Amino acid sequence: MxxxxxxxxxxxxxxxxxxxxxxxxxxxxxxxxxxxxxxxxxxxxxxxxxxxxxxxxAGKEDVVFFVQSLAESHFVDAVRARPSHEAPLEALRQAVLQGWDGIGRAVEEIIPTELHLRTYRLIESTPALFATHLRRSAELEEEIAHIIAEREGLDVDADPRPRVAVAVFGGVMRVTERLWCAGQDISVAAIRELTARHLDAVGPALAERWRAG
Amino acid sequence: MxxxxxxxxxxxxxxxxxxxxxxxxxxxxxxxxxxxxxxxxxxxxxxxxxxxxxxxxAGKEDVVFFVQSLAESHFVDAVRARPSHEAPLEALRQAVLQGWDGIGRAVEEIIPTELHLRTYRLIESTPALFATHLRRSAELEEEIAHIIAEREGLDVDADPRPRVAVAVFGGVMRVTERLWCAGQDISVAAIRELTARHLDAVGPALAERWRAG
DNA sequence: TGTCAACTGTCAGCGGCTGTCACTAGCCTC
DNA sequence: GAGGCTAGTGACAGCCGCTGACAGTTGACA
Structure with missing residues (x-):
């Protein structure tokens, strides 16, 4: 039957x-x-x-972040799947780039992709939503820090490097998201390019003298 | 009269x-x-x-962050006052350490310092407040990024380094705050020590191989 | 087909927040 | 010092997000 x-x-x-x-x-x-x-x-x-x-x-906010949580779990899975020989920051970089590609397909089954991208701008331009977005990102970072620590066989509370590495990565991602939403080109290609550009800037940004660079 | x-x-x-x-x-x-x-x-x-x-x-939240904003403007002033020969991250480091010392005196005129420190834990343990705290931090970071860019004579929109440097610094500070609030020793000495320890971990955290370190 | 459990609508109510209006009290001028 | 002016206040009404309670409806399953 x-x-x-x-x-x-x-x-x-x-x-x-x-x-x-x-x-x-x-x-x-x-x-x-x-x-x-x-x-x-x-x-x-x-x-x-x-x-x-x-x-x-659970509330008005919950609707907005329902689809976002899909993207997040995709990212977490991608991090877990990275080969263990990669350096932590490199693994995070590859996972986020790869995550962006997979999101479209998963999301499209629920809502139009175009509506999903509009939602990003909505979050970024609505203080209350942006605040919640940052809090969720912080929780995600804590989860990622544990994964990284496990990858490297470290105690996340004894060695500051896992949390610091993820915090650095998260900080750069936040800047990337903001500029992406502020720009005209809301496309996966655009965020990939921006992500790479900003991650490449981490080294130079920590340098002693910027002028000499 | x-x-x-x-x-x-x-x-x-x-x-x-x-x-x-x-x-x-x-x-x-x-x-x-x-x-x-x-x-x-x-x-x-x-x-x-x-x-x-x-x-x-303006609302219930506004009360909580009224005193916090004092600390923030102290920090901004401290960054502006750093000598221009310091590297950006070093200037931020000195400013935040120095800011912690000055806060106590300024705050005490309005509310007891002990109440102020309890408020930190309140923010960290209340999701709604924590979210707003992160949003405010993000706004502060944007302001700091402009100051850093100006210090170095750069266009903040053309060169990613100012925003990236501040994002890295901000990310580390957030981790520091969290662990500080989670610990038992809520004192200025404790946060100074934690801040220094985490900022020192940025270099190693970005290294290719953690085991070799 | 009848029973049960899941799902839903209606109603009542709390708490955050805002607009309105009349009233009080500090300030300022003559 | 008496007057008017205005900032500050309290009281009231109302919107909106959100929750609990209760009753009606509709799939699921024997």
Whole structure:
């Protein structure tokens, strides 16, 4: 019987409701602004009650970062998969570049890629969202620091290098994201190029004399 | 006549009201928790109406970061005052160490230093406050990047080094803050030592092979 | 088909935050 | 010193994000 298709009717309905809420919310946010959009409007656009919205998402912010979390776990997986002979910073560099390529495919099944890219700018231009984004990044960095420490066989609390290396990397990534969102060219190629350019600048930036460089 | 003392009666009254709100809020936050404390409770503790609270502070969060902003401007001033022959990262290092010493005196005029230090832990342990703290740090970093660029006679948008250097420094500082708040010894001496230790770890952390180090 | 559990809508309410309006009190001029 | 002017305040009403409680509906499964 094909009636017993994989997820079951109930499950599919839930999926559809969540996707509807997700798309409606992001569409409203990116066109009318995050704060100006009320939960009631989102619920109405998705044709459910406000109460139901909060059964699918912990809050207004949660919708925005739902897709972002997909990208994050892709990045974590990529870091874990890097060969252990690579230097820590090199592994992080390759993982983030590689992560960018894989994100598009995974995201597109849920929401249009173009809407996803608009969401990046929304986060960067909305103080409340940007703050949460940074906090999430900090948590991600802590997770990555543990992975790096494990790779190198170190105790993350005894040796400062894992956390410092990840902090340096994270700091550079944040700068990269900001400039990427501020520029015109919002494409994977653009962020790849920017990422490489900024990571290459770390060495020179720590040099004693900039003029001599 | 001494009756014509500098600020005028009205001004002094305002000052007292704001200090009362500040102290009451931080005291309630650090003892009962940030989210569990309502604005009504703060207003009542300071003996004003809720509406008045919002005339002094933009929101609940604003109270928490009021004192923090003092420390920030101290740091900015310290960076500006560093001699121009110092390398950028060295200037930042000296400025932050020097900033920690000066903060105590400036803060103590408004609230007890011990309450101020408790506030750090409050921020670090409250997700909403931590997120805002990171956003504020990001804004501060942008400001510092401009100062560094100016010091070196560079265009901050053409050369990635100023922003990258500040991002690296900021990343390390965030790690330092976290570990400091997590530890038992909340003292200026402790954060100075931690800061130095982590900044010294930047070089080794970027090295190709950690084992060989 | 009937029972159960999951899902949903409705309602009520709390807390953060804002606009409005009338009132008080410091300031300033004559 | 009496007057007006205005900053500061309290009281009230209301919006919005979010939560708990309860009842109705609809898939799942025997």
């Amino acid at each position: 094909d009636t017993a298709s994989r997820p079951g009717l109930r499950e599919r309905k839930k999926q559809r409701t969540r996707d509807a809420l997700l798309r409606a919310a992001l569409e409203l946010f990116t066109t009318g602004g995050y704060e100006a959009t009320t939960v009631d409007e989102i619920a109405e656009a998705a044709d459910v009650s406000q109460r139901t919205f909060f059964r699918y998402f | 001494d009756t014509a003392s500098r600020p005028g009666l009205r001004e002094r009254k305002k000052q007292r009201t704001r200090d009362a709100l500040l102290r009451a809020a931080l005291e309630l936050f650090t003892t009962g928790g940030y989210e569990a404390t309502t604005v009504d409770e703060i207003a009542e503790a300071a003996d004003v109406s809720q509406r008045t609270f919002f005339r002094y502070f």
